Amino acid sequence: MIDPVFKKIRSASLNKIPICRSGFWSGKSIYTFSYKHKDTFYSLVSITHSFIIYFFSIAMITNCDPSKMENVCDTSSKSYSKTIAAKSLLGDESPHCFPMNGSSFTVGGKISGLTGSGLTLILNHKNTLVIPAGSTEFSFPTQIPIGSNYEVNFATQAEGNFCELANSSGKVSNKNIKDIEIFCKASCVKCIIFITQNGYPANIGKASNFDSSCHSDPNYPGTGNYKAMVVDGISRRASLTANLGDGQIDWVFKASQAYIRPGGVNIETSNANGLFTSSLSTPITTVSSDHWTGLNSDWTSYLDGACLKWTTKATFELGMTGDAYTQDILTLTAGRGLQNCSVNRELVCVEQ
Known part of the structure; x- marks a missing residue:
């Protein structure tokens, strides 16, 4: 009797087979049967035969065209479907996509x-x-690493415009981000400031939320776009330096802008720094009101006084x-001091 021996054959050249340049897939080991036999010639023939079949099977399935820079990480590419098919055939459950180190996108x-x-x-x-005014597209020169x-x-709004963002956040995958949208329209001439009738919880997620x-509150005037005078130092900031207005992010007051009550009574005109x-x-x-601000009296962010950044x-x-x-700025920004985050409080809403 000839006892079968299960031999595991590994090929260094097959440990990693490139799939269309953008990713790598770990090849599976080949298993084949050989027999203890005095004549080793037949064993070598069997090994060679298995190697050839394996190699050409992979080549036929993946069929990588060196002239095409397809990305195996891109689920819409042919390389992706071919790789999944090859791995399924071989029973390989390892990750199919390992992005190249150093990849980054705009x-x-x-x-x-x-x-x-x-x-x-x-x-x-x-x-x-x-x-610049009149622009129809934008792209940051800074590139963001994949993943x-x-x-x-x-940071600041345009003069005479109120702009809004859509699709403004996400994760970089394997291509340049081009789907962020900015919609602009004319801003208010004399902008209204009002206090909400209702109080609102502190755990809103971030200041801009x-x-x-402001728009759902009973005191909403009925028209216009409003932002809440609340900061967290991240999604909204009035100033990095006391009373200077530097480093602003999505700040609610515009530079040299006249502000009024809903009935038209003049409140004040902001300075050149908003x-x-x-x-x-x-x-x-x-x-009298009791509204959230997250501000110091000098318009800087009170980071320890924002209910853990409103979370x-x-x-x-x-x-x-x-x-x-x-009429006092200290009272407007921080006059009621630090209050318990568990109580709902009002908001100062500013038209844009």
Whole structure:
């Protein structure tokens, strides 16, 4: 009797087979039967035969065309489907895609309706890009590594425009980001400031998420786009330096802009940095308020007083609050001091 012996044959050349250049797939080991026999010639023939069949089977399935730079990580490419088929045939459950180290891509998109100058975008809270008036597209020169998160926000709005973002955040996969959209329209001439009737919870996620409450509140004037005067130092910031207005992110007050109450009574005109550094001509409201701000009295962010950047309503966490029934900036921004995050509070809403 001839005893069969199960032999495992490995080929160094098959440990990794390139799949269309953009990724790598680990080849499976080949298993074949040979027999103990005095004549080793037949064993060598069997080994060679198995090797040839394996190699040409893989070649036929993957069929990589060196003239095409398809990406095996791209689910819409032919290389992806061929790789999955080959791995399924061989019972290989290892990851099919290992992106090449060092790959990075640009972040950009389309713009519509931009007529004013001064629009400035910020990428991942640090890289800024000034957009000229009339632009219809943009792209940050800074490239983001594959697999990294990206987020685009407004540093400053354009003169005479109110712009909004869509598809502004995500994760870089295997191509340049081109689907961010910016929609611009004419901004208010004399912009309204109002206090919400209702109080709102602190755990909204981030400062800019309070904006939607301005539009759903019973005191909403009925028209216009509004943002809440609340900061977290990340999604919204008024100033890095006391009363200077530097490093702004999606700030609610525009430079040299006149602001009024819903009934038309003048409140004050902001300075060239989009701040109020002296007293207001008229209080924003006619009754005392208790509203969230996250601000110091000098317009810098109170990072330890923003309910963990507006992510919690725990009773032991605190958030900075103000009172809008005042002409004093200190009272408006931080006059009520640190208050418990578990209590719903009002918002100062500013038309854009």
